[in-house]
Every structure is written in C-alpha cells, then in structure tokens.
Amino acid sequence: MDRPLEPRDQSLSTSGARARRAVWSRQLRLWQLVLPATLFLVVYFVVPLGMLFYFSVRAPGVSGVTLVHFRKLLTDTFFLQTLGLSVRLSLEVTAVALVLGFPLAYLYTRLGPVWRLAILFVTLLPLLTSAVVRSFAWIVILGKHGLINTVFIGTGLTDGPVKLLFTLDGVRIALAQVQLPFMLLPLINAMEQLDPSLEHAAVSLGASQARAFFKVTVPLSAPGVVAGAILSFALTISAFITPVMVGGGSFNVMPTLIYQSAIVTLDWSTASTTALILLVVALAVVWGGMTLGRRFRYGPGSA
C-alpha cells in the first residue's frame, strides 16, 4: 500500500485482433463525444476571443502583425511581478482550500445523513451571496474594528488592531473561503467512490489511523484533489471583484490590470495581450496539474 499507484496499463487485458478492433471502434465513438463541446467552444469562445486577440498583434502605424505589445509587457518587471503574484496567490489559495477541505470531505463520508445535509448546505452558502455583497461581510470580519480584531484585542492576543482588510492576507482569506466549495464537493465525490474497507484493512493490518489516512485515502482521492484544485486555481486567477473589493487598490492582480486597460483606458491591445499571456501561463499550470493527477488514475494493476 505504500507504493504510489501505477499509471493505468496502456494495453487492455483482452487479447486477440477481434477484441482489439472492438476496443478501437469504441475509442472512435468515444472520440466523437468530445466534438459537440469542442465545436461549441470553438465557435462561441475561440472565434470571439480571436477577434479580441487580434488587437494584441496590431498597433497604430504598423501594417501587419506586430509583437510590440508582447515585447513591451514581457520586458516590464512590474507586469512580470504582477503575473507572478497572480500565479502564487492562486496556488496559495488552492492550497488553503485543500488543507481545510480535505478533512471536512473525509469527515463527511463518515457521518450520518443529518451532518451530511448540514455540511452540504453550509458548503453552498458562499456561492449564494454576490461577491460585492460578500465584501461587506469581509469588511465586518477583517476590518480595524472587525470581528477578528475584537477577538484578538479582547483576549489580549494583540495590543492594537491587526491590519487584514485591504492586504494580501485579507484577499487570501476571502478568496480561499469562496473557493472552498469548489474544492470540497469534488473531494466528497471522490471519497464517496472509494471503498472504505481499504482503509479499514490498512488499520487492521496494523497501520495507525493517520498512516492509513495518508497512505490510502489521500492518494486514492487524487482525482478529486485534481478536479478541485484545477477549479479553484482557475477561478482564483480570474477573480476580479474579490481582489478589488477586499484588496482595495493597494496592489494589482492580472484581472485588475486587464480591467484598467480594457475598460478604463480602452487600450484593447494591452488588455488582450495581458489576457493572452495570463491564459497561456495559467493553462500551463493547469496542464501540469492534470499530468500530475493522471498518474493517480484508477489502475486495475495496482489494486
């Protein structure tokens, strides 16, 4: 049980040319199932973005295609720092959501229906208030005279108010809260699909509960972790309202830079170049996460 799960065996256990042909024809049909979503997104997502991204290779006074906007942004330290901050912030938020979400999901699978219902309901709550309304709650919680500071000062933990609102920490807290549902539900699904007797077996064979948890449950829930992490990462890196409302104007992330150029100054060349760079970098991270996660797919050879 200690060894990591093997990647799924590439050849199916069936043998013979006929079986292989059957598998091959099933693959062909499978392949076609991805077409509707892909075609839809090509027409309704890629083509529109192509129209916008056209601005990123055009400049006034230049005929034809130019990379001047890319060169300008990619040699700008402030831009690169902001890009780095966005990626780091999204990874951190995803990690916080994972650390808090995993125990909750684990407990969910071991509790009765009333608890489960309560957890499910509470999980949906953050998604029910619009980000702008929610920012009011964060002002109440994180503010100078907010709940956290009242508790901290009241218990003598700190002398004066801790600055949380309009700091990067405040944004981390607010973002991780709203990402938690996107982490939690895929985790619950993954753990529900696991066979609880696996962990019991490990414990009865002498492993401690913690060891069984880390060596059996954690690796086997990997597909849920990957799904939750990808959703949470993608949603954090594109989040605009929470960084603006809870972060104030003290720092920038990629979406606020995009807003400034796309909406405030109507500089669509800079806006679309920024968006394209963000997309490529974030997709690379997502792709990396997926490749990592694929190593843990259900593998009959490893059971």
Added chain:
Amino acid sequence: MPAGRLGGRVGHVTFWVAIWTLALGGLLYLLLPTLIIVVASFTAGEYITFPPQGLSLRWFTRLMALAEVRVSAWRSLIVATAATAVAVVLGVAAAFPLVRGRFAGREALNAFLMSPLILPSLVYGLAALMFVSAIGLPLSVPVLVLSHVAIIVPYVIRTTAASLALLDPHLEEAARSLGANAWKTFLRVILPNLLPGIATGAAFAFISSFDNLTVSLFLAGPRVETLPIRLFAMINFDFDPAAAAISAVLVLITFAVVLLAHWAVGLTRVIRL
C-alpha cells in the same frame, strides 16, 4: 506492547481531534460571511451595519415592493436553468473521451476546455459582444444563455471527469460480459456512479450562471436585466440593505432545495429497494 498500543490510541485520538478541528474550522469559515449578511439584512437602520441597529423586516418588505427584483430573479432562474441543461449535455459527453479516450492532443484539449474559467469573464464578455455584433445577431435571451454555457461548461467537464477517473472499468466489463448492451451499461452502471459528479458540476454551473455579472453586463439586451445586474445597481452607488435581504432569501430557498433534494433522493432509494 501496551505502551505501543497506548501510543497508538493517543495517535488515534490526536488524528481525530485534528480532523474535527480542521473540519469545524472549515465549516465556520464557510458560514461566517453569509451569517453576517443575513443578520445584517434584518437591520432596522437606514444603512447596512453589523451588528444591526435594531431588528426589523423593513428591508424584506421593501424587497417585495421592488417588482424589478422579482422580474430579474425569475429571468436569472430561466437563463441559469437553460444554460445548465445545455452545459450538462455538452460537458458529460465530452468528459468520456477526455478520460477514457486515447487520441493525439487529448491533454491539450483537456486543458483548453478549462480556459473559459481561467480567462477573467470581462474579457470573454467583451469578445463575445464583438462577435455577436459582427455577425449581426440581436441581443436576446438565447444569446445570453449560450454565452453563459461557454463559461460554465468546464465545471461539468471537470467534475464528471473526476468521477469517471475513479470508476472501475471492470464494472463495465462485467456488465458487458453479462450481456448488457452499451446503452444499458451506460444507464444502469455508468450513469448512477457518475451522478454525484454530474450533479456537482451542474450545481456549480447553475450557481455560476445565476451569479454571473460581467458576461451579462455585456451581453444582456436592454430589457433583459438579470438579478446580478439589478443587485449591482442596488449596491454600486448606494448600498441598499435590500441587497443583503436578497442574499437572505436565496439562503432560505437553497435550504429548502437541499432539504427537498435529500427527501427526493431518500425517496428514490426507498423505491429502488
């Protein structure tokens, strides 16, 4: 060995204390902001405060008088339902080849299908409006629904794919070898196992569409105001406490839906037995 066993028991207790502490902390964390908004919505004062200045239902009364809130909420419900239905069909279908298929560029396609979530939605809103205007499509509810589909389909794909990755392929093989045809295998064996994943994706998709402001801000026609747009108008220049009351009502409705879903699922289990 008694010392070791005692150590094991201490470890056991420590483990569960850690799990419970993190889990309860997580629950409080999820709950707190909404709780504050709901409590604040009962304020008797003129503006939104916490703790509220006296308790009253005045902002709920005001909410009921705001006809445009009702109209826009109803419209958002229709848009989100339609968009979710389309996204589930497209997303579930796409998840199968993305997990089971073996074709060139599958990983790239997998990542590509996540891009609507990665791009700040204002970028997509702008782009989609340029596209729709260029091909001369008038802004209408169907156009709005399709643009929502584009940004919510990744949720369904991702959660379904995660469930599918955990599904034991032997299950299907067993069903097939017992003589079930492809459809029967899908309906009786695969689908029930994927249902939680699909339902999760659908819930995320629905809520994201229902809550979407940016794309709607660009693609809603003048007489197609959605609830987030109305909320924005209520908060943007003056934080109307009725906006907090809307959140409280949504919380109540969701509570009812969760209970109902639980009851319905319980019922189907009873019937199946």
Added chain:
Amino acid sequence: MPTRRISRREVLVGGTAVALAAAVPGRAAAQAKELVANTYGGGWEAGHRAAIAQPLEKRGIKVTLVSMLAAELVARTKASAGGRPPVDVALVDDGPFLLAVKEGVFQQLPMDRIPNARRVYAKYRAKEPFGVPIGASQIGIAYNARTLKTRPESWADLWKPEYKGHIGLSTPASTLGTVTLLSFARLRGGHEGNVEPGFEAVKSLLPSVSSIQAVPANLRTLLERGEINIAPMWHHDTTIVKMKGTGVEFVLPKEGGIAGLAWLAITKGANTDLALEYLNQGLEPDSQKLMAGAPSYIGPVIEGIEVAPELRGIVPATPADLERLKTLDWPKINEQRAEWIARWNREIKV
C-alpha cells in the same frame, strides 16, 4: 344580464377608441416610441426616473433605464460597433465621455434641436457638440464629525497629525481618484500638464492613509463603518451617506471644489429623434430641480435652480458656487491617464 351588456358596451367603446387612435398617424407612432438609456443605479437611477423618464412617458415615449457605469458603457458601445448600440442615450462622466467621442461612438448633436441647451452655464458647455451636461458634482472632503473633532478646512489639512490612520483615497482608475490626484497636484503648484507634485503629495500622505480603494463605492461603506473617517469624495455621494444619519459631513475646502460633469450623449445607430427629446427633457428646469434634491443631490447645470437650504454650498447651483468651482482639462488628462494609472500601480502602496 345587465352587467354583461355594460361590459360588452365598454369593450365596444374601448375598441372604437383604440381604432380611432390608430387611425390618427401621430398617435399610433407614439405607441411604439421606445428609448433605452443608462443610469448609474442608486440615487442616479431614482433621479433620472422621476426627472426624465416619467415626464417623457407622459408624452408617450417609453423609457427603459439600464444600469451601467460610464466606463463599462463606453467599452460596451465600442465592442458592439456594427451591431445595435447598447443604449440610445448614454450617461457618462468627463473622462469616459471624451474617450467615447475620440472612439467615434457618439453622434454629433444638432444643438438647435435641444432648445434647453441654451440654458446651460457657459462654464459647463462642451467644446465640441457631442453631448450636453446633465449634472455637476464637486469633489471635496467627506469626514465623520462624530469621530473627528477638528473640521478640515483645506486640502492641506489632510496632512494634520489628528487625521493619521483615518484617511481613505481612491486610485486614478476611477474618476474620483483621478480628480483627487489632480487636486493634490494643484495644491502644490502642479496642473494637468505636470502631475508630479500630485504624486509627491500622495506619497507624503501615505503614512496617514488607512486604505486606498479602486472602487469609490467602497469608500462609502468604509466611512459608514468607521474604517476610515476622512476622504476626498463627491458631494452627492457624501450627502447620501450623511442623510442616513452617519455623522458624515461634506466640507468644501477653502481652495474650492473641483467639478466633475455627467454628460448625456447619443450613440451612433440610436433613435436620434427620441434621444434628443430625452436630452432636452433632462435640461428642463423642473427636471434639474428634481435631480438636485433627494435621493440624487446632483448639481444643476442651468441657472436659476434653488436647492434646499441644508444643501446650499454643498450642491453647486448658483453662479457664486460656480465661481469657486474649478474645471479640469479632460482631453489633456485622458492623454496621460493610462500612464498615471500605471505609475500609481507601481509607486503607491499602503
């Protein structure tokens, strides 16, 4: 049954009336008159509904008000080039207005068809005929009189030690923040062509600043909660906060306020005839008076509008008020605004 007969007769009479109305050409067209305009939501929406939409509806023009901020509206209008514009009449403030004119999304106005435009204060008139001002705001200092004992009198008072830790600012990504930056620049001898002293002033103020906001609406929530107690703000926003009984007061600094104008413009592809009526209605004295009161508190742009006694000196209305009000060179600002925003992003951190 008698009741049934009466109702049938009513239907007949009604039907005839409708048929007659349809036969008269002007009336029939009036039924289909429809116009879309944006407002900013909140008090602006209520003000525009009462002062412009309702009088027009009495004349048979149906007005749909959509809620959209100026910058978003201009971006949306630019993106829908080739299709229908999002609104017929656009409500935009100075910066976005000029940006939109430059992008060529607004029509040139036949001023002779907006008779009320003659009433507009000369100081407020557009240099090029692409819009009419509909309301004036002035930026001054909002402060909470309950928590702060000293009333600020001048922009320079912000640097006083008693305000340390109480100050809120806006980034130049908002009109409010851009105007704040310029008012600081002017304080230290700068102007639209030289904003350097403004940045220096902001930097020297930073130790006193509690928070910097990209969204001006946040400043109001923060004032209401006492997270900040003093901030440069628009007079109408401050008045809305004050009227809720929060203890927040508006001070016009002794250097005078700086004006920000809200403009009405007509998009290309709009229903021009109806849109012109909307613009003209907005400049009617009755409409201007309505918008100058609760809940919008927007300064009138024509002479002769009386504001309520408690709003005198706060809502700029009289020629004397205008005398003290400074206007900004927005074309020059727009040329450099992207640069200022970028510079602020890099240099100003709390």
